[in-house]
Amino acid sequence: MSIIAARIDDRLVHGQVVIGWGRPLEIGRIVLVDSEVAGSPFEQELYRMAVPAGIEVEFLAADTAAVRVGELADSAERVLVLTGTVQGMVHLARETPKIRAINLGGIHDGPARREYLRYVYLTPAELGDLRELAAAGVRITAQDLPTAAPIDLGTLSR
Amino acid sequence: MTGPLHGVVVCHGDVAGSLIGAAEEISGIRGVLTAVSNSGCDRGQLEDRIVTAVGDRPTVVFVDMPSGSCLFAAMRRVSPMPGAAVVTGVNLAMLLDFLFHRDMTAAEAAARAVETATRAIGVRP
Numbered sequence: 176m177s178i179i180a181a182r183i184d185d186r187l188v189h190g191q192v193v194i195g196w197g198r199p200l201e202i203g204r205i206v207l208v209d210s211e212v213a214g215s216p217f218e219q220e221l222y223r224m225a226v227p228a229g230i231e232v233e234f235l236a237a238d239t240a241a242v243r244v245g246e247l248a249d250s251a252e253r254v255l256v257l258t259g260t261v262q263g264m265v266h267l268a269r270e271t272p273k274i275r276a277i278n279l280g281g282i283h284d285g286p287a288r289r290e291y292l293r294y295v296y297l298t299p300a301e302l303g304d305l306r307e308l309a310a311a312g313v314r315i316t317a318q319d320l321p322t323a324a325p326i327d328l329g330t331l332s333r
Numbered sequence: 334m335t336g337p338l339h340g341v342v343v344c345h346g347d348v349a350g351s352l353i354g355a356a357e358e359i360s361g362i363r364g365v366l367t368a369v370s371n372s373g374c375d376r377g378q379l380e381d382r383i384v385t386a387v388g389d390r391p392t393v394v395f396v397d398m399p400s401g402s403c404l405f406a407a408m409r410r411v412s413p414m415p416g417a418a419v420v421t422g423v424n425l426a427m428l429l430d431f432l433f434h435r436d437m438t439a440a441e442a443a444a445r446a447v448e449t450a451t452r453a454i455g456v457r458p
Contacts, residue, residue: 185375189402221408225400283375293373
């Protein structure tokens with residue numbers, strides 16, 4: 176299993192992902208699943224700037240990501256899968272059984288969202304979708320950095 | 334964009350506010366620099382903060398890191414604006430010089446900021 180982490184982070188590829196997670200977990204490839212970025216060379220160039228030498232970055236559209244993520248899960252590479260939205264990760268996890276754990280890393284305040292942690296805000300629908308995945312066996316935890324303790328979704332939303 | 338040249342400092346955490354506070358304390362010049370933090374917001378909200386801070390004035394946007402969320406937001410929204418420029422690697426020397434040399438275009442001020450900041454970095458005997 177080489178999907179080392181599957182993270183939801185609305186800032187996508189940024190310092191906390193690349194430095195905070197990438198280095199200690201020895202990530203070799205970051206896979207960003209985001210249709211807007213996948214369709215924009217300008218956006219891709221921006222995100223490539225954040226990734227140091229030694230880490231590959233790959234951009235996938237949401238509707239075609241599951242197959243590629245499945246391939247990578249069976250490879251020897253250490254892969255971090257990233258989406259900017261709960262909806263995006265839930266879709267991906269429903270499409271491929273290779274996503275067995277999800278990290279809630281940065282989901283900030285927005286319309287109809289409630290604060291669960293300073294870096295995790297969810298709408299009732301998002302929480303419901305995550306609970307559904309958790310009930311199906313996907314481990315869902317909130318953890319901004321590896322040095323912080325993971326907080327299980329059940330504890331978080333109690 | 335009209336009016337005198339203005340500066341917006343975009344940094345992680347509380348860095349921008351602290352840098353501006355120090356620059357204002359040293360120079361005595363206030364109201365020229367505006368702080369923007371990336372704390373507690375997503376990409377869109379950070380972009381909105383930057384756009385609001387820039388307004389319709391000629392502006393140099395000073396960003397802390399040469400990559401990351403602050404730079405991405407600035408490049409996405411400020412780079413297309415005529416009369417605005419983005420500089421990375423903000424430091425106190427850069428801001429102080431900017432405060433005293435704003436009678437130029439944003440592009441010229443940005444180039445000057447890079448020169449000033451680079452001169453400020455070194456190993457001293």
